[in-house]
Amino acid sequence: MNFPLIMLILLVVTGGIALLDRLVLQRQRGPEAEGPWWVEYPKSFFPVILVVFCLRSFLVEPFKIPSGSMIPTLLVGDFILVNKYTYGIRLPVVNVKIMDIKEPQRGEVMVFRYPENPSMDYIKRIIGVPGDLITYRDKRLFINNVPVKTEPDGEYTYVESGLNYVYSRRFRESLDGHDHKILINPELPDILLAGVHPFPHRENCTYDDSGLTCKVPAGNYFMVGDNRDSSSDSRYWGFVPERNIVGKAFMIWWNFSDLKRIGLSID
Template identity: 60%
Template sequence: MNFALILLILLLVSGAVWAADAFFFRKRRAVDASEPWWVEYGASFFPVILVVFVLRSFIVEPFKIPSGSMIPTLLVGDFILVNKYTYGIRLPVANLKIIDINSPQRGDVMVFRYPEDPSLDYIKRVIGIPGDKVAYQNKKLTINGLPVPLEEVEDYLHPERLYYSEQFIEKLGDEGHRVLNDRDAPAFIPHPAQFPNRGNCTYNSVGVICTVPPGEYFVMGDNRDNSRDSRFWGFVPEENIVGKAFFIWLNFSDFKRIGSFG
């Protein structure tokens, strides 16, 4: 369901009703006459829909985390807010950038339209920016020939499934974040897709090496052995970007997560 398109249609319809009443029908009604039901409802909904549309399209948008690919940073059931203007102002529905502000940086948690099905929104961490050479070999990350700092910490217990994953603090840029690896998961990437610019990637028995094309990004989930990401389906084009995730505003299963990020 394209909620942005539905919201735009509702805005246009309610706005047309409000304008028609304000500039035409109201002048022709008797002073003591009541408003027709379609005017009462349509015109009263217009300012509410307008506020929601502006907030959601240009400022922040809520999302719910549907899968465990970003564990332990984001858990299934987290409701998050996404900053819609950090990476530039875009036209609603068309997602066409009209004002350039910033570009995604390594380490950002980014929401984007899934390249294989743009009707779906995905969330992953930005690993490689245009021009980077990203190597994920034997579950170790290297960018432009430099190993990404990795500090091993205590194992992570998955409460729902009652098993442990190896846990590390990975540092991209100035900030560290936690990532998980499963000891028994293979290092190679099974069945990668035939995605655009696949020639920029080399697959081997211990992982993948990719050079990120101009205007595209390489992303990965923090739950490294349980995430289908750029290693499998390729790069995220700039035009698919939705925004930067920054805040957990609700989790019905764990209220302590409210106000945090990871």
């Protein structure tokens, strides 16, 4: 469902009826006469729709986490808020940037339109910015040939769909000042070569059984999930172009299963 498009259509319809009533219909029926329901209802809803549309389009938009690809940072069922203007002001629906504010930085958690199906929103962590050389080999991350600092942080257990328990090793990773935790499952292969898709700038990447090396092209970003062995991300479907950016995730505002997560910042 393209919610921004639906909101825009409702805004145009209700605003159009309100304008028509003000310029034409109200004069015909007289200033004291009440308008028909198909005029009064749109007029009442128009201000509300306008406020919601502006808030979601230019300031903050809510999202729900549907999968475990960002565990342990984000859990299934987390409702998060995304800052829509951090990376620039964009026109709603078409998502065209009209004003630069800040460039995405390594380590930030970003919501973006999935390159293979832009009607879907994905959330991952920014690992590589334009010009970076990204290497993921033997489940270790290197940026421009420098290993990213990681420290063991115990074990982590979670339940996947079907009540399957997953045991992983947890690490604390530091990426350009963003300290966060990641999961590594030692029982899974370093990379599933059969899962690698054809994608734009595929020639920038080399793959083998132990990992990959990719040069991030201009205007693109390399996105990876914190749950490294249970994430469909740039390792498999390629780079995220700048035009697909939605915004920066910054806070968990609700979780029905764990109220203690409410208000947690996303780093």
